[in-house]
Amino acid sequence: MTNNRPSFFAGAEPNLLREQFPYDAPPLIVFDGADVPMNRPEDIFITDTTFRDGQQARTPYTVEQITALFDLLHRLSGPKGVIRQTEFFLYSEKDRQAVRACQEKGYTFPEITAWIRAVAKDFQLVKEMGIRETGILTSCSDYHIHLKLGMNREQAMDQYLSVVKSALAEGIRPRCHLEDVTRADVFGFVIPFVQQLVRLSEESGLPVKVRLCDTMGYGVSYPGAALPRSVPRLLHALRTETGIASAQLEWHGHNDFYKVLTNAATAWLYGCSGVNGTLLGFGERTGNTPIEGLLFEYMGLTGDTSVDTRIVTEIAEYFERELGYTVPPMTPFVGKSFNVTAAGIHADGVIKNEEIYNIFDTDKLLNRPLGVLVTDKAGTAGVAHWVNRQLGLVGEERVDKRSPGVQAMYGWVVCQYEDGRTTSLSDEELTVAARQYLPELFTKSR
Structure with a gap:
């Protein structure tokens, strides 16, 4: 061996840095x-x-x-x-x-x-x-x-x-x-x-x-x-x-x-x-x-x-x-819920301007449009956002959260949870409800 090696190389006891890594407690910073x-x-x-x-x-x-x-x-x-x-x-x-x-x-x-x-x-x-x-x-x-x-x-x-x-x-x-x-x-x-x-x-x-x-x-x-x-x-x-x-x-x-x-x-x-x-x-x-x-x-x-x-x-x-891998829904950028809001007050902000509650243009950058999870916490704003997004309504075609049909549909949503439901509503269930409470949107030639 060369003589310019540090002397502790040969035969030294391990330095386990116990002042930072005690093992019987979390490591110390x-x-x-x-x-x-x-x-x-x-x-x-x-x-x-x-x-x-x-x-x-x-x-x-x-x-x-x-x-x-x-x-x-x-x-x-x-x-x-x-x-x-x-x-x-x-x-x-x-x-x-x-x-x-x-x-x-x-x-x-x-x-x-x-x-x-x-x-x-x-x-x-x-x-x-x-x-x-x-x-x-x-x-x-x-x-x-x-x-x-x-x-x-x-x-x-x-x-x-x-x-x-x-x-x-x-x-x-x-x-x-x-x-x-x-x-x-x-x-x-x-x-x-x-x-x-x-x-x-x-x-x-x-x-x-x-x-x-x-x-x-x-x-x-x-x-x-x-x-x-x-x-x-x-x-x-x-x-x-x-x-x-x-x-x-x-x-x-x-x-x-x-x-x-x-x-x-x-x-x-x-x-x-x-x-x-x-x-x-x-x-x-x-x-x-x-x-x-x-x-x-x-x-x-x-x-x-x-x-x-x-x-x-x-x-x-x-x-x-x-x-066959299920991505955890809250995972940033790739989870199903990463850009989906569930709170009614958030959905109300999204309707005014999606930048308020979206980290960036997720539709453009990830092919993932901003979503709203419809539960009894979504409010009429959440229902209106879901309807507009699901049916592709833009401009003057968009339905407002104050629409009687939207309010009636939200009443139906609340009833689902009063009966003990704990999961969010699927797009299929919401589409059936939208056809019932907002039939005019489905009879128009689009």
């Missing part, structure tokens, strides 16, 4: 008052792990399903390749069939990459498939190095670097996945390791990428929060202490503490070019950053409107139709 400046890269983008991490939380996709979703990802990437890359397992013959089927499509975006463990036999698969970039699992917290791998830090670093060197020797870009980085000793292992990666990158002339994996969702975005949980401080330390370029940094988060999208956007703001996610947020345990959420966050940060966001709705419909 420690503040030390230090703050760092934002430094958003000029070029930010999204990467995808639907076919890798996303498959670890559901029934594996078939080859046909993978190719269909890959087509949708390609379309959602848009002309600028907002979704820059997607990664695949290579272990089974089915995995390799799916990769070959996607390779045959010849898309520039998303680029197909691989994921392997830091062992030589896995690396052979990457070479055989002709893939130019691969992720490599390089666990970096002592929880993983000592307790899972049974190594010390020096042994772990040597193993990781040997696989990186093998990739570089073959002209393949390595992407090191720093597993559990928000529970790692940043200056004791993460920084020295990334410094070695930067050195290898400079010597080889190939970019060595670093994926910062918030494996347990411990990351926080708060100003003044301490390492290793602070996303801003983590990005700042890596950039300033190692000199790694933003284009070589990528964030991969999990949603264990409901912070997955906020942490992802924070990573962009403090120096990460790439942020990793999955379609509909599928991923181990609480899931990964949803691609659809990242897309709208990206558009808000950059003003780039080159992507056809209506494809988001197509993706959600594909999951429900072909994969």
Whole structure:
């Protein structure tokens, strides 16, 4: 071994950072008052792990399903390749069939990459498939190095670097996945390791990428929060202490503490070019950053409107139709209720101007018109809105909430709930009621 390695590498006891991670209580968010400046890269983008991490939380996709979703990802990437890359397992013959089927499509975006463990036999698969970039699992917290791998830090670093060197020797870009980085000793292992990666990158002339994996969702975005949980401080330390370029940094988060999208956007703001996610947020345990959420966050940060966001709705419909997945109704952008109001006072505002209670033009951007859920809480305004939307009434044709027919129809709605009903009324039931109480709307030639 070289003599310039930190002395704690050999034989050191694991540092489990118990002052922040007591385990018998929720993890503590420690503040030390230090703050760092934002430094958003000029070029930010999204990467995808639907076919890798996303498959670890559901029934594996078939080859046909993978190719269909890959087509949708390609379309959602848009002309600028907002979704820059997607990664695949290579272990089974089915995995390799799916990769070959996607390779045959010849898309520039998303680029197909691989994921392997830091062992030589896995690396052979990457070479055989002709893939130019691969992720490599390089666990970096002592929880993983000592307790899972049974190594010390020096042994772990040597193993990781040997696989990186093998990739570089073959002209393949390595992407090191720093597993559990928000529970790692940043200056004791993460920084020295990334410094070695930067050195290898400079010597080889190939970019060595670093994926910062918030494996347990411990990351926080708060100003003044301490390492290793602070996303801003983590990005700042890596950039300033190692000199790694933003284009070589990528964030991969999990949603264990409901912070997955906020942490992802924070990573962009403090120096990460790439942020990793999955379609509909599928991923181990609480899931990964949803691609659809990242897309709208990206558009808000950059003003780039080159992507056809209506494809988001197509993706959600594909999951429900072909994969049998029921999207939770309150899910932003894709749930059935995300832009549906149930309160009568809200419906009254929608009738005056839908911008009052709609986050943006959901009809234009997602092919999802604003809706009103009709219950006894919807009021006459909710009934009028439903009638106008369902029958396509515009301008002077629109019915008013004060219409006798609308008031009578709302009286019928209230009666349904007085009899003990607890669910919302379906469009079919409401259409029958509208024919009864507003017959003139159905007898007119339209």
